[in-house]
Amino acid sequence: MLLRDPFTKALHDARRSLAGWAVAIVAVGSMYAAFWPTMRTPEMADALAAYPEGLLEAFNYSDLTSAAGYLGSAVYGLLVPLLVAVFAIAAGTRAVAGDEEAGTLDLVLAHPVGRARLALLRFAAVAVGVVLVTALLGLALVALRGPAQLGDIDVGGFAAMTLHLALFGLAFAAGAYAAGAATGRRAVALGTGAGVAVLGFLANSVFPQVEGLAWAQRLSPFHWYLGGSPLVDGVQPVGVLLLLGSTVLLVAAGTAAFARRDVAV
Amino acid sequence: MAEPAIHTEGLVKTYGRNRGLTGLDLRVEPGEVYGFLGPNGAGKSTTIRLLLDLIRPTAGRVRVLGADPRRDGVALRRRIGYLAGDFVVDGRQTARELLTYLGNLRGGVPRARVDALAARLDLDLGRPIRGLSKGNRQKVGVVQAFMHSPELLILDEPTSGLDPFLQHEFLAMVREARAEGRTVFMSSHVMSEVQQTADRVGIVRDGRMVTVARVEELRERAVRKVEVTFAEPVDAAEFAALPGVSEVTVAGTVLRCRLDGRADALVKAAAAHTAVGLLCEEPDLEELFFGYYSREEATRAVA
Ligand SMILES: Nc1ncnc2c1ncn2[C@@H]1O[C@H](COP(=O)(O)OP(=O)(O)OP(=O)(O)O)[C@@H](O)[C@H]1O
Ligand SMILES: [Mg+2]
Numbered sequence: 272m273l274l275r276d277p278f279t280k281a282l283h284d285a286r287r288s289l290a291g292w293a294v295a296i297v298a299v300g301s302m303y304a305a306f307w308p309t310m311r312t313p314e315m316a317d318a319l320a321a322y323p324e325g326l327l328e329a330f331n332y333s334d335l336t337s338a339a340g341y342l343g344s345a346v347y348g349l350l351v352p353l354l355v356a357v358f359a360i361a362a363g364t365r366a367v368a369g370d371e372e373a374g375t376l377d378l379v380l381a382h383p384v385g386r387a388r389l390a391l392l393r394f395a396a397v398a399v400g401v402v403l404v405t406a407l408l409g410l411a412l413v414a415l416r417g418p419a420q421l422g423d424i425d426v427g428g429f430a431a432m433t434l435h436l437a438l439f440g441l442a443f444a445a446g447a448y449a450a451g452a453a454t455g456r457r458a459v460a461l462g463t464g465a466g467v468a469v470l471g472f473l474a475n476s477v478f479p480q481v482e483g484l485a486w487a488q489r490l491s492p493f494h495w496y497l498g499g500s501p502l503v504d505g506v507q508p509v510g511v512l513l514l515l516g517s518t519v520l521l522v523a524a525g526t527a528a529f530a531r532r533d534v535a536v
Numbered sequence: 537m538a539e540p541a542i543h544t545e546g547l548v549k550t551y552g553r554n555r556g557l558t559g560l561d562l563r564v565e566p567g568e569v570y571g572f573l574g575p576n577g578a579g580k581s582t583t584i585r586l587l588l589d590l591i592r593p594t595a596g597r598v599r600v601l602g603a604d605p606r607r608d609g610v611a612l613r614r615r616i617g618y619l620a621g622d623f624v625v626d627g628r629q630t631a632r633e634l635l636t637y638l639g640n641l642r643g644g645v646p647r648a649r650v651d652a653l654a655a656r657l658d659l660d661l662g663r664p665i666r667g668l669s670k671g672n673r674q675k676v677g678v679v680q681a682f683m684h685s686p687e688l689l690i691l692d693e694p695t696s697g698l699d700p701f702l703q704h705e706f707l708a709m710v711r712e713a714r715a716e717g718r719t720v721f722m723s724s725h726v727m728s729e730v731q732q733t734a735d736r737v738g739i740v741r742d743g744r745m746v747t748v749a750r751v752e753e754l755r756e757r758a759v760r761k762v763e764v765t766f767a768e769p770v771d772a773a774e775f776a777a778l779p780g781v782s783e784v785t786v787a788g789t790v791l792r793c794r795l796d797g798r799a800d801a802l803v804k805a806a807a808a809h810t811a812v813g814l815l816c817e818e819p820d821l822e823e824l825f826f827g828y829y830s831r832e833e834a835t836r837a838v839a
Pocket of ligand 1 (some may be wrong): 535536549551555556557574575576577578579580581583621725814
């Protein structure tokens with residue numbers, strides 16, 4: 272029964288938005304993957320060669336000559352992580368701050384549920400959603416391997432990429448969750464998430480082209496997620512640990528702050 | 537004496553620069569119905585939210601059912617039913633879904649109990665809450681507060697939005713809860729609804745308790761309008777000097793006056809004549825309530 276506890280209730284409440292995001296992200300990812308056969312033509316390669324290199328790099332379009340290069344840039348490098356970040360930030364915000372600003376958190380907290388427990392169960396539901404959506408995308412792309420001529424990428428590569436993407440989404444969800452849990456304000460949660468996403472994106476793709484700012488790339492969640500080409504070279508332990516570590520730290524800090532403060536009406 | 541159901545001492549709550557409570561001493565005995573009255577912004581909701589550990593005190597002590605709301609919050613809230621001043625819930629669910637979920641948080645509430653309460657308040661559980669009127673939404677709040685038959689009911693302006701018939705039904709539910717030995721702590725702006733059910737009232741103002749009184753004593757002390765019709769005309773002067781009697785007017789055989797406190801002297805004086813009719817208004821405690829406010833202003837002006 273989905274109305275059993277705060278965890279299942281959160282999943283129940285998110286069912287429509289979850290379905291929407293899953294469809295959107297899987298559709299965008301599959302559509303781009305399906306373009307790959309048309310990208311292999313020499314004309315396309317020439318056309319792309321005409322673009323300034325900096326621009327392509329800014330869009331994470333580093334290597335468009337192999338299936339892994341194309342997928343890593345066009346699908347996993349730009350649109351999909353941005354969509355996943357937006358989805359995760361929205362879900363992380365809703366977990367505490369959204370509910371609190373709507374005035375509906377009061378009622379649940381007046382029941383026999385611990386503050387920290389409630390918040391953690393809500394985050395767990397968000398995490399399940401992120402994992403579900405990213406896993407569906409991974410499955411869709413594995414299913415497209417044949418039809419879209421993605422045969423050079425093995426299933427292990429997709430699995431590694433999916434793990435990285437899921438952890439990337441979790442880190443953003445955790446950031447928005449923590450900011451929202453600590454302050455109770457939706458705008459703060461959304462703003463923090465969006466700010467980190469934009470800065471992280473720039474730090475990974477644009478700053479490295481600026482002299483003296485290359486170091487910033489190593490602080491970017493986009494770098495932790497994409498660095499080392501998980502699609503080709505498998506799971507990258509450093510990136511995985513950084514994403515996982517920041518998620519755990521953010522969730523712990525946000526939950527602790529939430530348990531200590533006043534709940535707004 | 538048994539441990540109080542609610543006990544606060546020197547409770548202070550400040551919101552940044554705003555003061556919420558400035559040292560509230562409150563004692564609610566087990567099994568009583570306690571009316572918590574005060575004007576807007578007096579600190580009623582602040583007190584109630586402190587009792588439920590939704591907000592934390594700046595200073596002072598709080599104990600509810602012998603427990604510390606901060607430390608034993610989860611176990612404590614199992615024994616409490618709470619209705620917020622502005623009861624808001626996600627409108628996309630039906631009342632049935634919401635009540636099932638809330639019941640599950642409490643370890644399950646029999647469906648029959650929820651159905652009985654809903655039927656009593658004439659609430660349709662099958663409709664999405666979004667589509668309910670304000671009063672019907674308030675009924676959902678009343679059901680969730682009562683459904684697990686808690687030892688202590690903490691109700692913040694429970695009748696707001698309910699029509700007179702439902703207010704009556706609600707007050708009957710409060711009386712039944714008391715008959716079953718439960719404690720009820722309810723806030724209100726209106727003395728009239730509190731005086732019908734409460735054993736005691738506390739009047740809070742500017743974040744502290746101004747007065748606490750038994751409703752019966754208040755009734756005794758209250759001012760009421762009295763009208764006595766005599767067989768023959770009477771002399772106003774004879775009554776004007778009586779203790780507690782004021783504003784005496786005589787129109788023919790009808791005497792009208794205000795009676796403050798006990799009726800004894802007036803009744804005895806009237807008995808010297810032939811009284812053919814006696815009309816005595818139910819005391820208006822509301823007036824008394826205003827009286828406390830103005831008295832409070834007066835003492836402040838002096839100080
Ligand atoms: N979150 C808050 N931030 C700042 N000030 C607050 C907050 N909540 C309450 N206050 C202040 O605390 C005081 C007491 O408010 P409270 O809501 O407890 O009053 P109340 O007695 O419930 O009033 P009402 O009858 O209008 O419901 C008010 O002066 C209010 O401005
Ligand atoms: Mg209030």
